[in-house]
Amino acid sequence: MKKEERIKPIVMRFVVEQGNFQLAGEASSRIKSRLLQLGFSGSLIRRIAIATYEAEMNLVIHSYGGTIEAQIIPEIVTILASDTGPGIPDLEKAMQEGFSTAPEEIREMGFGAGMGLPNMRNCSTEFEIVSEIGKGTNITMVIS
Amino acid sequence: MNSYFHSVTLDKELCRGCTNCIKRCPTEAIRVREGKAKIIDVRCIDCGECIRICPHHAKLALTDTLESIKKFKYPVALPAPSLYGQFGSEVTINQIITGLLELGFYKVEEVAYGAELVSRAVEDFLQHNYFPKPAISAACPAVLRLIQVKFPELINHIIPIKAPMETAAALAREEMQKEGYPSKEVGIFFISPCAAKVTAVKNPLGTSTSAVDGVIGISELFGPLSKIIKKRQEVPNLRKSTAAGVSWAVTGGESRLLRDIRYLAVDGIVDVSRVFEEVVMGRLIGVEFIEGLACVGGCVGGPLTVENPFMAKALINSYAKAKQVKLPELPPHPDWQDLLWENKIKPLDVLRLDDDMKVAMQKMEAMESLQQALPGLDCGSCGAPTCRALAEDIVQKQADEVDCVFKLREKVTELAEMMVELSSKMPPSMGEKDKQKR
Missing domain, CATH: 3.30.70.20 (Alpha-Beta Plaits)
Structure with a gap:
């Protein structure tokens, strides 16, 4: 076990701006190409890419902006998504498939189907979400 | 490997x-x-x-020459649908087929007809099999290689049905055999718009061997064929394909033949790559079928074609408009099983830095710090496409840091500075006088 601990993770960090749809997907795409070079399997890359992309989109659509961080060690990737607000009022509801608070104009763009958080949870091996109104949301996804 | x-x-x-x-x-x-x-x-x-x-x-x-068909007693031509877009609107498809026969081919089997069989098979396959969506067309060999190299996660989305070329080749072989021609004396030649098909014949994907014996580029055959075509006006009706198969020559041609399916057709290798990125991220919700073609315009844009791709595309589209699109009937599955791939295709894993993931991580760390030190101009003077690629080459011991002209200049400056510094140093045995003499 101790040997495992000694591995220094590769850390990639991205700032995600509120409302910047043009750059949305950049973090997941860059993380994906690194994982391919490291030799991660296709199916694992796929789950990580989907989870990261959903997290990224949530930051763009719902938050005031935040960061995506990927910590990579062999066969395990941890994705941390954190933002500075506004926070999720009802987490239980937010985790339900199909529930969305996305405004009409976002839905017209093809987003806001209410599958973001459930997809992220489904792709993760471990999933944790902490949210506080006025402070922000922190999501930790361990995918292996 | x-x-x-x-x-x-x-x-x-x-x-x-x-x-x-x-x-x-x-x-x-x-x-x-x-x-x-x-x-x-x-x-x-x-x-x-x-x-x-x-x-x-x-x-x-690398392609075969027209001369090489003489190695076989009964050479069969397999014209790609894109060949029909090369000679302008005055020339008919029957004239082109007749021209091929006059060039020395014993028989012509249209790949456009093979494409129609494939269309039917794909439609049937998608209706009767659970398959990950979006399903990806297996028609373009360069796109299949792209998936193997860059998108291993999409391999199981590829529809495991042979491409029109292989289908037509197998059909031609079967027909010739039935008619009693000895298999060894029958040579099957694909008339190709692209290089990837040559590779696909030599290193088949999805099948162990190819039924095709040689690949001749359209550009190789264009001269002699256009000469022959001009001489003849009245020709017999030899066509087996309809506008349906011919439309495979352009982007979207394959997709439009699939009924009741939401498709996306994309061409140009860079854009195909972009679309695949989005698929991996789960972005293309609702798309059931993707037709990705490496060349802009589709096969008419292949590097071995002669006619301007957009002219060729207009011509191919005019066929599709003029004629009723009709697909040939296929016997119900599993009778068309011989259209299915025999083997699964595998990821190529050529982008990974090392077989050992821990070593790969160390190499990536080394790459990151090397890249930080490089100018980031991606100028290409070092012979690598980007600074990151150079960093990778250095880590893999395929290149040296001073391959970068900016790094080289830095080193030269350092050296020059050191020389200046050294030149002012005096051995203790030399006195002030000696110094003045200099």
Whole structure:
């Protein structure tokens, strides 16, 4: 076990701006190409890419902006998504498939189907979400 | 990895060592070494981008010559649908088929007809099998290679049905056999718009062997064929294909034949790559079928074609408009099982830095710090397409830091500064007088 601990993770960090749809997907795409070079399997890359992309989109659509961080060690990737607000009022509801608070104009763009958080949870091996109104949301996804 | 045959190759004499091709290659498979471009075989997907971009025409596709059909007593021509778009609107498809026969082919089996069989099979397959969506067309061999190299996560989305070329070739072989021609004396030649098909014949994907014996580029045959076509006006009706199969020559042609399916058709290797990125991220919700073609315009844009791709596309589209689109009937599945792939295709794993993931991580860390120190101009003077690629090459011991002209200049400056500094140093045995003498 101790040997495992000694591995220094590769850390990639991205700032995600509120409302910047043009750059949305950049973090997941860059993380994906690194994982391919490291030799991660296709199916694992796929789950990580989907989870990261959903997290990224949530930051763009719902938050005031935040960061995506990927910590990579062999066969395990941890994705941390954190933002500075506004926070999720009802987490239980937010985790339900199909529930969305996305405004009409976002839905017209093809987003806001209410599958973001459930997809992220489904792709993760471990999933944790902490949210506080006025402070922000922190999501930790361990995918292996 | 066993050595891999590629159609795309380099004419060393013509190569000037410029950086056009390295910058254009979608899989970063080219480096300039010792003043000449060098293709990294395992990474090359034969898309032909370098053939198109090279200003010195130093990139070639290895193909067979028209002369080579003489090796067989009964050569069969398999014209790609894109061949029909090469001779302008005055020339009919029947004239082209007749022309091929007059060039010395014993029989013509239209790939357009093979395409119609494939369309039917694909439709049937998608209706009766659970398959991950979006399903990806297996028609373009360069796109299949792209998936193997860059998108291993999409391999199980590829529809495991043979491409029209293989289908037509198998059909031709079967027909010739039935008519009693000895198999050894029958040679099947695909008339190709692209280099990737040459590679696909030599290294088949999804099947162990190809039914095709040789591949002749459209450009090779264009001269003699257009001469013959002009001489003859009245020709018999030899066509077996309809506008349906012919439309496969252009982007969207294959997709439009699939009824009740939400499709996306994309061309140009860079854009195909972009679409696949989005698929991986789960972005393309609702798309059931993707037709991705490496060349802009579709096969009419292939690097071995002669006619302007957009002219050819207009012509092919006019066929599709004029004629009723009708697909041939197929016996119900599993009778068309011989259209299915025999083997699964596998990821190529050529982008990974090391087989050991821990070592790969160390290499990536080393790459990151090397990249930080490089100028980030992606100028290509070092022979690698980007600074990151150079960093990777250095880590893999394929290049040196001073291959970068900016790094080299830094080192020279350091050296010069050191020389100046040293020149002012005096050995203790020399006095003030000696110093003044200098």
